[in-house]
Amino acid sequence: MILALEYHRSPARFMAARGLTATRAGGKMSGMIAGNVSPMRLVNRHAPELPGDGWTRVTPRLSGICGSDLGMLTGRSSPYLSPMTSMPFVPGHEVVGETQDDVPGVPKGSRVVIDPVLSCAARGTTECRWCASGQQSRCDHITTGRISAGLQTGFCADTGGGWSRQFVAHVSQLHVVPDALPDERAVLAEPLACAVHSVRRVKVASGSTAVIIGAGTVGLLTLLALRQLTDVGAVYVVAKHGHQQEKAKALGATAIIEPRKAVRALRRVTTARMHSPERGDDFLLGGVDLAFECTGGAGGLDTALRLVQAGGTVVVSGMPSGNVDLTPLWYRELQLVGAYASGADGADFADAIRLAESAPLDGYVGTTYPLARWREALTHAADAGRLGTVKVAFDPAR
Template identity: 85%
Template sequence: MILALEYHRSPGRFVAARGLTSTRMGSRLSGMVAGNVAPLRLVNRQAPELPGDGWTRVTPILSGICGSDLSLLTGHSSPYLSPMTSMPFVPGHEVVGRTMDDLPGVPKGSRVVIDPVLSCAVRGMEPCRWCASGQQSRCDHVTAGRISAGIQTGTCADTGGGWSRQMVAHASQLHVVPDELPDERAVLAEPLACAVHSVRRVPIEPNSTAVIVGAGTVGLLTLIALRELTQVGAVYVIAKHGHQKEKAKALGATAVIEPRKAVRALRRVTTARMHTPEMGADFLLGGVDTVFECTGGASGLDTSLRLARAGGTVVMSGMPSGGVDLTPLWFRELELVGAYCSGADGADFADALRLAGSAPLDGYVGTTYPLARWREALNHAADSGRLGSVKVAFDLAR
């Protein structure tokens, strides 16, 4: 038996959580809701079994709490994803851990990070068109094969997840961590790989302009990827909290802007024209070449669409929630691009591990919690911006 945080389907709790966090006090209530209303429980459960050859048991060391996890627990994840999960599952897809079984090239006891996508190779199936081309995040077979439905580790009943003492992973998911890379940096490899993937989803022309909406984990890591992997010119970051502004400046942001001042500030630096509609927020005619929406919120996407120039691109890096007025998409002929997980047949993870070692990430994982203090951990993660944290994680050794 292993200790694990287990998510189980409960429509009543899902609706209750969504209703509470949709109020004016929703942002302050989200941590409390995640810990007390969400269908999550600390249990002793059977350790997951190895589904077949090429699999290993993994003992998590650190496992991050992601914004998509919080969206699920507070009732804001889309029902669209429900057929692609299997219950009950153990959340946690940002994992650094140690293998418990020998695999070719990955001996027992290796420290690894996990690509969470449960692709054709993981499921023992002939590769679909996307897996065959190295774009596993687009896999068409996430509900088929030798394991239960699940778009990734942390949503599948058979694999377990990082919020537990033990899980299983397929060899194709494993990336060995360099000895010199501390656990606190290695646990950022998965969100870094997602940031690398989002930057590679669109062409970034040399000296072009970009905006990053949101300076939480996703936004800051996207800034690192932009600066390290492209020849982008000016990068403006919209940040809400003081510590986020300081970190964005340290990572090379051209300027950091408060959300309420974003449109006016970008009007000045891009020489665009600002307009104020009868209802709704201000927008620009003109604007920036590429906008990365990194909050997952409806207001973040709404802002992004209002800042992009005609023919520009908006990349959705945060998991979306809520409805948005898409008129700018139509009128300005924008490109709206999704960026889910990582791809490039492992190249994104390789670059993420390299960046995790070289980028100024000390202190990004500033607070960790044992599983027994899970309510406190979720409350902290939900309010991390105000509390001055970037990434909150579970320490499975405690």
Template identity: 70%
Template sequence: MILSLEYRHSPARYLASRTVTATKAGSRLAGMVAGNMSPLRLINLAAPVPPDEGWTRVAPRLSGICGSDLGLLMGRSSPYFSSLSSTPFVPGHEVVGETLDELPDLPAGSRVVLDPVLSCEPRAIEACQWCASNRESRCDHVTTGAISPGVQTGSCAETGGGWSRQFVAHRSQLHPVPDSLDDERAVLVEPLACAVHAARRVPVPTGASVVVIGAGTVGLMTLLALREIAPTSPIHVVAKHGHQQERALALGATAVHEPSRAARALRRSTKARMHSPEWGAEFLLGGVDVVFECTGGAAGLDTALRLTRAGGTVVVSGMPSGNVDLAPLWFRELQLVGAYASDSGGPDEVARRSDFDEAIELAGAAPLDGWVEPPYPLRRWREALSHAVDAGKLGSVKIAFAPGKD
């Protein structure tokens, strides 16, 4: 038996959480997520069993708490995903761990990071069109094959997840960690791979103006990836908290702006015209070329659409939630592009390194010291989740579990 945090879906609790989170914020919200309304419970579960010889058991060393995890617990995640998972499951997909079984090219005891996507290869089925072209994040078979439905480890009942002392993973999901990369940096590799993927989703021409909405983990890592891909472009960051603004500037942001002042600041830098509607936020005619929405909130996407020039592009890399006025999308003929998870190299005609290979290299070189707070044991899960909900206000970037700690 292994100690685990198990998520049990309850439509009644989902609706109740959705209602409460629509009106609460900050510490009150944190109390709700970690309190009696939480769909999580700390229990001892039977250890998951590797489905076949291509799998191994993994003991997590650190497991991050992602914004999408919090969205699930708050009832903010879309019901769209309810048929793409199998419950009850153990959350946790940002993991650095140690393998427990021998694989042909991966000895037991290897330190690895997890690519959580449960695509065709782990499911032991013929590759769909997306997996065949190395774009596993688009896999069409996430509910079929040899294991239970689940878009990722952390939403599949059969595999377990990182918020436990053991889960199982297929060899194709595991990336060895170099000795030079400590656990605190390694646990950031998965979200960093997602940021690399988002930055690659659209071309950023030389000199194109770019805005990143949000400077939490996703936003800061997207900025990091963009600085590698578009080193000469002006990149503005819209950040709510002072410490986020400081981190963004340290990572190479051209300028940072508070949300309430973003339109006015970008009006000047892009020579756009600003308009104030009878209701709703200000918007630009003119504006920036490419905007990356990294908050997952309705307000962030609304801001992104209002700052983008006609014919420009908005990349949605935070898991979206809430209702948004799409009038700017229609009126300015914008391109709205999704960026989900990561892939292993893209289509053959655009051959490149995998997002994880790029992320591992970037994690070793980037100024990430102090990004991961001292980790919590699973038994202190309520404190950990409360900290994660209030991370922005408290000056934190990444909150994680150390599942092996007592």
């Protein structure tokens, strides 16, 4: 038996969580949501069985708490994703751990990070066209095969997840971590690979201008990827909290903008024209070439659409929620691009690990918690920005 945090779908608890978060400023999780109406349970459960050849047991060393996890717990996740999960599942897809079995190319005892996508290789199905082309994040078979439905590790009942003392992973998901890379940096490899992927989803012309909406984990790592992997010009970061602003400067932001001043600030630096509609927020005619929406909130996407010049591109990196006025998308003939997980047949992860070794990411994992303190951990993660933290993680062995 292993200790694990299990998620149980309950329509009543889902609606209660959604109602409670709607009454909080910014829709943040409260102690109540991590408590009385939470769908999470700390349990002793049977360790997941190896589904077949090429699978290994993994013992997590650190497992991050992601914004998509919080969206699920606060009732902000879209019901669109419900067929791509299986219950009850153990969350946790940002993991650095140690393998417990020999698999091809990865001997027992290897320290690894995982690509959480459960693609054709893991499921033992004939390769779909996306997996065959190295774009596993677009896999068409994530509800079929030898394991139950689950778009990723952390959403599949059969594999377990990182919020436990053991789960299983397929060799296709494993990336060995260099000895010199500490766990506190290695656990950032998965979100960093997602940031690398989002930057590669669009053509970033040399000298082009960009704005990043949000300076949490996703926003900061997107800034890092933009600076290190492209020839982008000015990059403006919309950051709410002081520690986020400092970290954005350290990663090469051209300027930091407070959320309520975003439209006016970009009007000045891009010489755009600002207009005020009868209802709703101001917008620009003109603006930047690219916007990366990294908050996952309706407000962030709405702002991004209002800051991009005609013919520009908005990349949705945060898991979207809420209703958005798409008029700018139509009127300004913008491109709206989604960026989910990582791709490039492992190249995104390879670059993420390399960047995690060299970039100034010390202190990004501010606090770790044992599984027994899960209520405190989730509440901290939901209010990480205000509390001066970038990433909160579980240390399941504690």
